Amino acid sequence: KNEVEQSPQNLTAQEGEFITINCSYSVGISALHWLQQHPGGGIVSLFMLSSGKKKHGRLIATINIQEKHSSLHITASHPRDSAVYICAVEEGLYGGSQGNLIFGKGTKLSVKP
């Protein structure tokens, strides 16, 4: 079974700082997802990655399949980025069917003005 580890568990940054959150997993995957969870509890999908790099606004996600590692970067951080960021991996089922997600514990980010 895949183990998903995130670091750091908690992160406090000043507005404008560049932020990096790391994720590593133990077994080969079909895709990796970065998700954002706000204090109210709702979960929003940010990225789905199977290789390389994706960018959306100030968010950048990268994955290294050989090293079983992914990073989420936030450039020019803002207080509204404060949330829990969750890495989740998808192992996939035989035959290419859609597998379920295995979640990390999340990184709680707080950006101070």
Added chain:
Amino acid sequence: EPEVTQTPSHQVTQMGQEVILRCVPISNHLYFYWYRQILGQKVEFLVSFYNNEISEKSEIFDDQFSVERPDGSNFTLKIRSTKLEDSAMYFCASFRGETGYTFGSGTRLTVV
């Protein structure tokens, strides 16, 4: 933007009672899921549903749990006889390859 809708947002129930959590997934999605998150813990997979049947379920999803998609739009999770440890946030999600996962805003279940 299409949404996954969950109702109710919060449910309080007595131990031993049956609860039904409801979800309306995105209509052109093919895969549907229930996940739960006990307070302070990570999100855990419960069950996936494809082509009108369960495709995978976790060890958590025992005989007390069942899922249905009765009318082609609603997707329900039933807990037959709730226990205190069933208290959690329950998330419904649907998936389509091009767009990935879309999660509902969750139902907070409190068993007293």
